[in-house]
Amino acid sequence: MTQPQKVLLLVSVGHPPPVLLREVEEPISLQLGLATVVSKTALPTPTYAFNKDRGQYHCNAIMRRLVTLLEPGHSMVLGVTDVDLFVPDSPFVLGEADRESKSAVLSLARLRQGADGELLRRRLQVEAVHQAGHLLGLSYCEDPRCVMFFAQSQQDCDRKQQSLCNNCRNELNKLNR
Template sequence: MTRKVLLLVTVGQPATSLLRDLEEPLATHLGLSAVASKTVLSRPTYALNESRAQYHCNAIMRRLVTLLEPAHALVLGVTDVDLFVPDSAFVFGEADRGTRSGVVSEARLRPGASPELLRRRVQAEVLTQAGHLLGLSYCEDARCVMCQAQTPQDVDRKQLALCNPCRNELQKLQR
């Protein structure tokens, strides 16, 4: 079976090595081939909600969709700006299976984190959003990478792997 290709796009100025650090976990745990885009999107001022001082995920994802090419099944942006969706104070990331796009931010994962811990947190949240793009839902198992995180400590509890039920569901979805 051919692996789906996930296009990774830098949005703003996240840590420069982050995209490279995502390739192995995406391949190992979700069976995705990750490709870093040559296109780098600047800080998404078009998505800024000034009253919240945050950036709307959907606006960023609409821009990311325009970068999809026939060789790419999915696109996911990695950014350093603080993200929101209307009904939440903030989100670490968001994914829309319909448009095949998602975005993850390091902004709320960064405070107090060493470079290694930040890398691991971003990996976990990228795996979560990529899992949603593949059709997985949130999981109740706090150790599963598909568990919804509300705090950086929740992210720290996650393993960089799917629990058995989520792994089985992914196999069903990939048939």
């Protein structure tokens, strides 16, 4: 008997262009075998997560809110936002995932820098697959071309492929057993 397909709920947080949520569905499905559903509920700009000293939004506060949107049938949730994100030990993050709570958030704020529509779409797809990969249990990869490589700049993101390297693909297969 095959396992039921895991379902990733995609949620708009703030004001990302609605079309961009649809743009990540196919790569996530293709690369990770996850079904995706775009939530009918959109969250407003997460003012509760704003840190005025940093001028950024705290990932964990947003992810705690995202978890509340999970419904039966959804395995995990990924929020896509337009606000600049941080975690305490880092100047910024493109996104963050928490395997325990099955929630992740991804920001367009830094992906937009120096990007036209096509490049922004590609960056968003790469980072969405990356965060969803973490939700499935994948760790960071050493291969700078692998989608699971830890991108710390737009250049890192642009170097990555949308796909998993062989090591990460094998790891995903093990996790899915």
